[in-house]
Amino acid sequence: MNTGKVFTERYLQLMFKQLRDATPEEVQEELEHCRRENRRPVRIPRYFRGFFTEEKFSASIGFEMQVFKHDHTSRKLIFYLHGGAFIYPPVFFHWRFLHDLAMRTHCDALLPVYPKSPEYDCEYSVTTLLEYYKNISESNQYDEVHLVGDSAGACLCLVVAQEVQKNGWKKPSTITLLSPCVDLSHTKEKEMRALQDKDTMLQLDRVITLNAIWQGRLSAQHPWVSPVFGDFNDIDNLNVYYGSDEILQPDDLFLKETYEKTGKKGGFHEYEGMFHTFVMFPIPEGFRATKAIAANIKKGQLE
DSSP states (O other), rough: OOOHHHHHHHHHHHHHHHTTTOHHHHHHHHHHHHHHHHSSSSOOOOOGGGTTTEEEEEEEOOOOOEEEEEOOSSSEEEEEEEEEEETOOOHHHHHHHHHHHHHHHOOOEEEOOOOOOTTTTTTHHHHHHHHHHOOOHHOOOOOOOEEEEEHHHHHHHHHHHHHHHTTTTTSSEEEEEEEEOOHHHHHHHHHHHTTGOOOOOOOOHHHHHHHHEEEEETTSSSTTTGGSSOOOTOSSSSEEEEESSSSTHHHHHHHHHHTTTTTOOEEEETTTTTOOOOSSSHHEEEHHHHHHHHHHHHHHHOO
């Protein structure tokens, strides 16, 4: 028996039970709570304060974004976008995972705290992130940029990667997505509902509600909202990790099918019996996946 997995899943069940069982009214209350919380500065967890420093980025559209840096004084950069249903700030497990990855690769690492829903929508947030990435690209500070993201952040990573090719910015050497949500039009809703009882973290109806708020005035199949419908012709070294027991598994299989239609073969890694964003948690499967991700980043390409 994998005691680490059992303990972690039980922890997730308890932590997310109130959110999974929330009524529509309670969801609205949670959104208003997030609106207030996201107006406050994010603080680095005490354990990691000696490793991360804070910078500020003032976007031309007016948003002042916190950016946290794990500095190795390296010419290689991990550009990490954290998940959280487009409404939550980074939590301890995001910091732990990024710290581990930075230490394994000896890369600089950046964690931008991008604008969140419900106060800001997809268009505003993506515009802010693209302006920030453009500045990094034009600074020529890094020889390699490695995009990494989980869940909602993985969706944004893929959006950034697709926009890079259009604008001629520094192309990411690798793109690593952890349990990405890439289709907010929910093409595979039937398949997702079939996995609902196995998912210890996500509740599909709640996800659909939050996604609809995030997309704002853009259509659900706009590439900034659902990058599975974007341009993959110049997307290389795509590496995806996901679990068989999460409702986003059909999304990730849809991404695999779409990507391989371009004639390319990415690294799609489905872990049997694993839950949403399992890579970030201190369990054997998470450590093995993190080790593989670090090896890919150090080589600058997929195995």
